[in-house]
Amino acid sequence: MAILLNCFIKRISLLAISLSDMEKRLLLFVYRLKSVKPKASTLIETLVASVIIITIFTITSLTLNNIFSSTVKNNTDRIYNRINTIEYLFLNDKMVIPYQERFENWEIQLLKTTDNKHTLFLLEAKQSNPSAKKKGKHIIRKINYVPSP
16 A cells, blocks of 8 residues: 555656645545445345335334324313313203213213212213224213202
8 A cells, every 4th residue: 555655646746746745645635535445235235224224114103103093092181171061060050950962972961860868960971983893981970969958
């Protein structure tokens, strides 16, 4: 390598080019870069790496899709909010018993029941059209309510 560099420097000096020390160093650096050949990957290695990357990307995207879709399907915040509203209206004598309502895909009922000589009010919500694989969700809330005289 040193012999090649010396030959390169002699060729530059033979051409009668007056170069500064910095320019000579720059030319040597460029010559070294051109003389170094990077090792090329084979086509099979490149294809295997691409397949691995695509497989990992696919698995990741399917996992994230599953997580987000189950979060949306199992979100019961809106029905609990509606149940709390109905309970509040009932406790403040703004609702007549028996009460029935359809909210989104839920059927809500408020019924009066007796349990061991105690009067209870049962607030029940059933999912009306669940998927074929699962049973619909069922929410029951018992309310002990004594009306004011």
